[in-house]
Amino acid sequence: GQNIDQPTEMTATEGAIVQINCTYQTSGFNGLFWYQQHAGEAPTFLSYNVLDGLEEKGRFSSFLSRSKGYSYLLLKELQMKDSASYLCAAAGGGNKLTFGTGTQLKVEL
Amino acid sequence: EAGVTQFPSHSVIEKGQTVTLRCDPISGHDNLYWYRRVMGKEIKFLLHFVKESKQDESGMPNNRFLAERTGGTYSTLKVQPAELEDSGVYFCASSQRQGGTYNEQFFGPGTRLTVL
Numbered sequence: 001g002q003n004i005d006q007p008t009e010m011t012a013t014e015g016a017i018v019q020i021n022c023t024y025q026t027s028g029f030n031g032l033f034w035y036q037q038h039a040g041e042a043p044t045f046l047s048y049n050v051l052d053g054l055e056e057k058g059r060f061s062s063f064l065s066r067s068k069g070y071s072y073l074l075l076k077e078l079q080m081k082d083s084a085s086y087l088c089a090a091a092g093g094g095n096k097l098t099f100g101t102g103t104q105l106k107v108e109l
Numbered sequence: 110e111a112g113v114t115q116f117p118s119h120s121v122i123e124k125g126q127t128v129t130l131r132c133d134p135i136s137g138h139d140n141l142y143w144y145r146r147v148m149g150k151e152i153k154f155l156l157h158f159v160k161e162s163k164q165d166e167s168g169m170p171n172n173r174f175l176a177e178r179t180g181g182t183y184s185t186l187k188v189q190p191a192e193l194e195d196s197g198v199y200f201c202a203s204s205q206r207q208g209g210t211y212n213e214q215f216f217g218p219g220t221r222l223t224v225l
Contacts (some may be wrong), residue, residue, distance in 0.1 A: 033213075040218075041218060042219065043152075043200070045215070047128045048213065077224045094165050095157075095212055096168075097142075099151045101151040
């Protein structure tokens with residue numbers, strides 16, 4: 001079966017760094033995606049990892065350990081606009097995505 | 110380039126009625142996915158089209174749901190008859206032909222369905 005776990009909520013301060021963790025159990029693993037979703041909007045792609053290691057893209061980085069079934073999304077220099085839900089999703093056969101419930105990040109002054 | 114569009118954005122219907130949701134993927138994207146988010150739960154996969162063919166419909170809840178993609182362009186998802194538990198946000202996503210490193214799925218804004 002498929003199972004994705006991530007924290008429900010996190011709060012961080014503007015300008016700080018925050019790490020959102022995700023653990024997964026899935027068959028036919030085809031990579032790990034992170035999406036950002038603002039309320040009432042479409043999920044938007046942030047990152048993709050299929051090999052172990054760190055992928056960096058501007059203020060956002062994502063890490064994957066396939067042996068541990070673990071990923072994290074790292075957000076640096078937090079801005080108020082980063083307040084959103086962050087969705088961890090594992091890709092299986094056909095690239096269908098299995099999502100976690102999302103981590104609601106609140107950035108405060 | 111236009112993104113994935115969905116229509117309607119909101120739909121409120123009564124139990125027992127029929128509703129049809131529409132998704133227009135990004136032009137040229139062979140893969141089209143339907144997902145659903147029931148309140149308080151995670152986004153769940155419903156089905157996957159490659160062009161006009163159903164590749165995987167393992168996530169369809171029951172036979173009250175019918176998805177089509179005639180001509181391999183836009184897709185419709187019909188719920189007939191609708192039940193209270195069908196309420197939620199229905200997302201459509203599309204991606205290019207499989208192959209290459211990965212295929213990012215581009216999501217539409219969703220259709221919020223409320224069944225009363």
